[in-house]
Amino acid sequence: MSGDGEAAAWARASHAAALFAVDPLGSGVSLRAPPGPARDAWVALLRDYLPSGAPMRRAPLAISDDRLLGGLDLAATLRAGRPVAETGLLAQADGGVLVLSMAERLSGGTAARVAAALDCGEIELARDGVSARQHARIGVVALDEGHDDDERPPAALLDRLAFHLDLGEVSHRAVKERCTSAAQVAAARARLPLVVAPAKAIEALVAAAARLGIDSLRAPLLALRVARASCALRCADVIDDEDLAVAACLALAPRATCAPPIEESEVPPEEAGDEPGSAKNDPDPKNDNAQPREAPATDDLIVAAARAAIPADVLARLATDARTHAPAARGGKSGAALVSARRGRPMGARRGALREGRLCLIETLRAAAPWQPLRRAHAADDAGLAVRVRADDFRVTRFRERRETTAIFVVDASGSSAMQRLGEVKGAIELLLADCYVRRDSVALVVFRGKSAEILLPPTRSLARAKRLLAALPGGGGTPLAHGLDAAGALAESVRRKGQTPLLILLTDGRGNIDRKGAADRAKALDDALDAARRLRAPGLAALAIDSSPAAAARADAPTRKIAEAMNGRYLKMPFADAATLSQAVRAAAPTP
Known part of the structure; x- marks a missing residue:
């Protein structure tokens, strides 16, 4: 971005900060920018524009419901011997702004709770023996640090934010003096009801x-x-x-x-009527041909x-x-989520016995605290225990463990145009492996030609190995489509047993001519392929079928489409499946957590 472009982007963002500060409650700003001087300067500018004393609270990415909404104040409850409510961040930000860090990774549940506060201006707390209704009239600033187009804050939250700003390419040199003073913003805030x-x-x-x-x-x-x-x-x-x-x-x-x-009507007035004889150039106001120009519609x-x-x-x-x-989903970032009792990212606690997982001491004490006066009154001993805990108070931590995704490419290497298809696969695998380096995902390759299928590349993250094998892969021969699907199904089952999430990507023209017995029978080969595809559907395998036939765009009954339907997978035509589009389609088809 040029210096003038950066200056214009900063001027637009600073003007938006002033407008948001005039009417902040119930709305918000999505600020797409990496951490740096430009983003810090914008947040400081907004803080100066907000009303004096208006709170500005920052919510971390992995904020819990207790911290966001409030709940039982354990220490105060144990001291008082009765339930004492704790105020959450939403209520603490009442009358001010809540700043969401790394909003592009915000969970759907947290986004829904913030969106509800924006809509209603209050939160209703009913948990841990505490029931309360608290004001939460807030504005929201969602700090978006995403790089790709699919890395955005949840749509439900973005829809409620008035301003969508981008300071990603604005350097600290573009940060200029403000054009609007805090006094002007305060005066505008007072004038707004009029x-x-x-x-x-x-x-x-x-x-x-x-x-x-x-x-x-x-x-x-x-x-x-x-x-x-x-x-x-x-x-x-x-x-x-x-x-x-x-x-x-x-x-x-x-x-x-x-x-x-x-x-x-959108043509500027100074550019209209320049033709000779037009009303603009006609010096005689009595000219019958001269008609007044209509102003453009608003x-x-x-x-x-x-x-x-x-x-x-x-x-x-x-x-x-x-x-x-473009893909409509944001899949492919990780494998399916698996609830675990021992490892992974903590995702709350539930009631359970000690043998069922790790004891969550804080939640256990939180569950026991409201019952202390009653238990002390009915205690049959004089042990003088500070806290009396029973078995039904035990809370064990639940964990969410991310599974690794393994993308299994099933490639038709038969026929004279095989090298063109493999070129598309090579480009897609290179793109996927670059993403896998970050996500720790794997890619496998199953190739079928002649009368059999083979696992050419077991699950791996090695880009050099994938490129080397693809470059040396010969093409030609028959099309044993059923054998390729059977081999892919066996590999997917092996991947699943290892605790990973398989994703199948089939690249073929669908014109199988070798059946399961190795005989050259086109009709039987298609029946066998559909049977193999239906077997892949049973375990709920995520799948994508890409039609490489030259006539795919004109055929509504293409064999590859039938195979995709039998697998309950997505269907994509090769004319639109260049390497980048293929990679995006794989992300969209991948299972989401």
Whole structure:
């Protein structure tokens, strides 16, 4: 990003900080940026803009429900001999801002609880013998440190945040003096209740959101909040086109999913009527041919402002509808989650006997604390125990253990075009292995040709070994498709027994001609392949079938499609399956935790 681009990005982000501080409660900001001076400067700027005394609390990634929502204060309960509630971070941030660290890795449950606080402005606590209703009128700043497009905060949370900012390429040199003072923001906050939003402005925002392909009903409402804050910051009382343009740039443009065509009404006035004889150049006001120009519709101005705020490369991708081929899921980052009693990441505690897992002392004392007065009153001994614990108070820790994912490529190496197909597989495996280096996942390769199938590459993370074997792989001969699926099923079962999660990727044209007995019978070969595919469906194996047939795009009854349906897997056509798209499709098909 050039110096001017960085300066513009910082100016837009600092303006958004001022607008958010004018009306922070019930809304928020998604700030995509790595830890660094630019992000720290923006957070400090927001803190200065917020009302004096407004709390700003930071929530860590692995925050527990007790810390977020509140619960039983164990120490106070043991001292008082009665249940004492502990205030959670949501209630502590009442009237201020909650900052979510590493929001791109936020769990769905935590995101849902924060979203509920944004919607309702309060939390209802009913746990551990404590029942209370607490105010949680908050704004949210989600710090997004993701690098890839699929690394985003949960959609339910993003939908409720008015501003989506990106400071990823802004250096500390671009951080300039603020254009808006804290006093101006405070004055705008006091003026905000007086701002009037005309009905036409509201209708224009809704129409512009629809034209930009935004399907969220909250988007125009959040854009209206931004427009009202902009109006108040200008010391005005009625929203005008300038405020709507600000809302379009900051609230609608980051959510756009399509690029609407430029219409004649969006042409700037200075460029219209330049033709000879037009009304602009006609010096005679009595000329019958001279007609007054109509002002562009308000929603046209909003769309034009949003288009100007969308980066050129993103606008080009929207115009070519590239998003239709992007994976909808965020799978493939890890294997399926396995609840364990002894190892993994802690995920809370449950009631259980000591032999069922590790004792969670804090939760055990928390469960026993409310019963202490009653147990002391009915105690038959004078042991003078500080805490009386019974067997039904025991709580054992549950752990979530991540399984490693093993992607099993099942490759059709028969026929004259085998090398082209293997070239696609090679590119995909290289991309997958690069990801596996980070995720600690594995890749295996099963090849079928002639009259048999073989495991060419057992599960491995070695990129050099995979490339070496693929480069030396010959092609040609018959297509024993059933043998390839049987070998892949056996390997998947072996992977599953090792505690890993298998993912099967079949690359073939589907035109099998060798049956299970090794005979050349095309009809029997297809029946055997469908039978092998149905056997893979029984254990619930995640699968993806990629059709390499040249006529795949024109055939609704393609054999590979039938095999994909028999496996209960996803189907992809080779014309769209370049190495990058293939890798993305594998991620989408992978089992999610």
